[in-house]
Amino acid sequence: MPALPPTPRRAATLEDVAAAAGVSRATASRVLNGVPTVRASAVDAVRRAAADLGYRPNPAARSLARGRHDSIALVLTERDLAELPHSFFAEPLRGATAAVTRRSLQMVLLLAGPDEAALRRYLDGSHVDGALVIVEAHSTNLPRLLRSSAVPVVYLGRPVEDPDSHSYVDVDNYGGARLATAELVQAGRRVIGTIAGPQDMGVAVDRLAGWRDVLAEHGLPAPTPVYGNFTADGGANAMARLLATRPDLDGVFVASDLMAMGALRVLAASGRRVPEDVAVIGYDDSILARTATPPMTSVRQPLEEMGELMVDVLLQLIADPAAGPVRRILPAQLARRESV
Amino acid sequence: MPALPPTPRRAATLEDVAAAAGVSRATASRVLNGVPTVRASAVDAVRRAAADLGYRPNPAARSLARGRHDSIALVLTERDLAELPHSFFAEPLRGATAAVTRRSLQMVLLLAGPDEAALRRYLDGSHVDGALVIVEAHSTNLPRLLRSSAVPVVYLGRPVEDPDSHSYVDVDNYGGARLATAELVQAGRRVIGTIAGPQDMGVAVDRLAGWRDVLAEHGLPAPTPVYGNFTADGGANAMARLLATRPDLDGVFVASDLMAMGALRVLAASGRRVPEDVAVIGYDDSILARTATPPMTSVRQPLEEMGELMVDVLLQLIADPAAGPVRRILPAQLARRESV
DNA sequence: GCTTTTCGAGAGAGCGCTCTCTGGAGCGTC
């Protein structure tokens, strides 16, 4: 005769809790959901029974019954994950996850691959209550695709096309560039160039404008800007071109840390010392800035805070989809190090 | 009289599809799940109806009925997300997500905060079918906590304690260190030091052993190793100490790129050129290595592949939990650049 | 003392799907 099989260790259900507490399933549900119209002794009994049985509500059943999911999607692209500097998605991710956890929601990770339409289908397929999109704005047409999707969507950064019809959380790029340029001026630099990003990106346009305006306000001449593509090599090329035009350069504002790494390499190769001969300020305050030689001053974006704010905005939209596009712009800061 | 309310645009259910196709719900379900015993004409009708109605199965209902979730958890820690070099989680994440998507599962992101027990409760709470843990091994006691959790767990990297009772995917750290050291020997270096990691981490122990063994095999003396804590500043301190003991150093193997950044800074400050005076090899092949001045040779771990493999292993364990701990070790490679 | 109101809680109908059970055709067999 075979030994008795071990107790199947089925997870406790609400039914079990109700039975153990001597109340109906409905009452147990009320207690666990904080409905106030329950006699105190019943509340205690249910709480105790739930604890004793190690009861955890089955989220699938709950979601089915409620028609809500208590989970939101986080959309990243494979490309960005591979190429973006560390902080760009790690920090917002951290902020968003913290905010989501605090509200006991869960976050589903979605990697948008080449087939972005699949993503739209997924979002319309009633899996999540809303979506957070953290991708490089210009590298995607997600905003176009997701417009009028079944669930609300919040973007990190202003979408390039038709920004007014989307909800987003952004940082003040113009202000950040002003901060950096003003710092260089304050340090006594007089020939302050810039390595700007591609001008089909709003971010890059704003940063260029901030640099230009501060120079103008101080009556300083603006060297012709050079452009990079937000890569290290692009930054190196741009720096070489800038030095060719303005060998007397004594300061440079670079629109990203990654480009600044290339720029530092070229400055070193040309025999110039940083900051003695040329002061450099990057943008992003990424790990690259912190570990550069010398550690580099850089414009810091409140990325983690942005992630949290994205969740706030998304929940607001989930609660009231008609609240229309919500836009929030946060100020940039300057992380001062030894390159100025 | 109020206008008729707009059609509620309720999502199509299986019932709707079945009705449109003129079959029962059961048959529609069969078609959509690829059960072969269905007449061809019915298959067509159901497929067409599903397409017409834009039918997407409700995952909550499916999960409830099947008792499976088709989703796995990805566990990261806040700390790691903040401090680890870019590639350390981005690449495995990418590999894992790709593998998960390919099998049309979904990935739920879990940030393990200070309260790691909450994580255990979550995993036992029947939300996911299994978990992937991508955290710095020594910074956590997750393995202890998650042992005998309700669902299978696969770790990136060998857990420090009691590794034999856990499933993991790791890379051959000893072999990677051998690769790097052999490269330095081959380049004609004769005084080859190492900046090792904390010796309470298995990874660091293995890397140190690889370096030592290769030197011994070539009959080269091994300078006393110096230790860093896997930070840039730690690497800088270690480098300074190493130079103090062995001013004649002409090669150094550093157990992480981040520490190598600090080392490069100190080498530059001491007036030594890389690679002319001292050759440097890092570990991780992160963006730091690629953007360093000069671009640095580094040991590359197949992190993306590891992420994919983790998913394979996890699915295998979900299918057969009794398959016992599964261990997989992948070989390291060398990414050659200009620092040797 | 009887009716009305309020409060607390049970019954039970779903939510959308899966999957077992059952049964009707259509075919071959003796």
Add this chain to the structure above:
DNA sequence: GACGCTCCAGAGAGCGCTCTCTCGAAAAGC
């Protein structure tokens, strides 16, 4: 021609929870 098979497909019972409906009992009102 009765019987047994195989092949398809419908009926319907859940999966675990929420939430409306309903109702008894206690409190309040006249």
